[in-house]
Amino acid sequence: MHRSLILLSCTVGVLMACGPSDVTPRSTAITSADYAAFGPMDGARLGLGRTPDKTALAAMDTDIDAEGATLPSGRGSDEEGKTLYAQQCAMCHAADGRGMPPAFPRLLGRDPKAEGFVFADDAKLPHTIGNYWPYATTLFDYIKRAMPLTAPGSLTDAQVYALTAYLLAEDDVIPKGTTLDATSLRAVKMPYVDRFLWSDEVGASR
């Protein structure tokens, strides 16, 4: 008998019919409190849900983490990105990346007053990709999943690399004339990444 089911029987105090398949409880007497009594990995399964369709899951699973391990193939240059930006982005974020806050955020700008991560001192300092964002991979992830506004998710991976390159080059994070792909994007270090703090005791710091 599965250990978790023994536990469940004790907790609930009812007879459990435990067949050879030890993952599905037959009793209807299980309550939410019984679940709460278990540790994270204990407890019984109800056998609900279905195996995800592989194609459907792959289409959804586009997230790119900070390591960039799942960055797709493809490449794009800042020059290609410049053209794309004018076509797809400038209508909301403005030609110079100033945006129309708050609906369409400011993207670009390296105002010397806003350098040094002094944002707590002055609420009016603009946060931009170059002076704030800690990870370049985030740009790829977000542009791919959510942009452009009128057709979210419509850009190819090459176009997303190109736009990422353009935004990083415009904000002086990478040199002009750079082509980005998975390897080179992983290698980009944002200017202020070291200013961001977090610990394992998340949520407890404040």
Place this chain on the structure above:
Amino acid sequence: MRAPDTSVTRRDLLVGAAGALGGAVLAGLPVSVDGQEAAAARPTVPADPTKLQGGVTTQVGTRSPFETPTRAPYGETVGNSLTPLQDLTGVITPSDLHFERHHAGIPAIDPDRHTLTIHGLVDRPLTFTLDDLKRFPQVVRTYFIECSGNGRAAYRDPKPDMTPQKVSGMISTSEWTGVPLATLFREVGASPKAKWFLAEGGDACLMTRSVPIAKAYDDAMIVWAQNGEPLRPAQGYPMRLLLPGWEGNINVKWLRRLELGMAPWMTRWETSKYTDPRPDHKADMFTFAQQPKSIITAPGYPREVKGHGWHAVNGLAWSGKGKITRVEVSIDGGKSWSDAEILGEVRPKAAVRFQQMWEWKGQETILLSRATDETGEVQPTRTALIAKRGIGTDYHFNQIVGWKVERTGKVFFHGET
């Protein structure tokens, strides 16, 4: 169901008064206190409502035409609408007045086509329909949700003409029904190696936030109902993640996917947004919990204190770290404080309604409230919070706020505590 009766009956004639009342409402809606216009026209009702039969039963109830609480502002795809705290009592926020904050509008979702997929570091990736979720043991719990930007304007630039809604209207409390996330993680066989999970919404920005796995085994839920009925579309219909006490944005609405992994993903929302710049020129990330906080909602600008004598000063207090243990009220601008009465049950991570009877003799004064939670944390003054966090910090504003009462009875926001 009976076919509608189209013939004129005695009853129709008798309810004529109710019809006229409806017409009056349409012609001139009283505007909420947050609007600039005064009440355009008062609804018309019979001089003596006991002398004729009243209105008929209806399919869906509506508020009295004399009560027109509204969220404000509104009409934005990327934006927010705030709960009219000054119009509400008790702790539950009516679902149609729950504050909104959307980053790509409110998606229109067919619940029969919506699913939740859990995958990544699990034994068995699984896709659940709404019907699947409802077969698990359900829990019903009352929690607040608060946007971590709530109170920003009052923190950075307090102004006398701010209403309770403007000061702090991005806090709402509901009774939620759903399944503990721990139950679903058990169903998929979550790996002990998983330290974080990614929650993804089904809106046009595919909202994504990373959540420490421990929250799943603490009190996280997947909810599908709010105050006794399915979630409102603006609140995540047909299902949302609920992380009690944590900043609103991470309670991902229209939830469609959870991926278990080893480290946070560093999504746009947890890096370029929802991080807290510090005076030492660094920034805190993953500051999830909402701190103890309170606001007096009656009196509050622009409603005047009418009449000398006793008044029931009352408001809301809440903490994302647990139960509220104490709410103090000052009726003399902070020179002295006394414990307010807490009305009803005190539940962790749910708002409480507090009350303090106050005798007004026509003097000018300032009314303040101050909350303490079970961790011992006390709501700070604005001055103390600015010293600790800086005027430019972006989220988690829990400074003490209050109301200045003038000799005339006029009431103005007092934010410079």
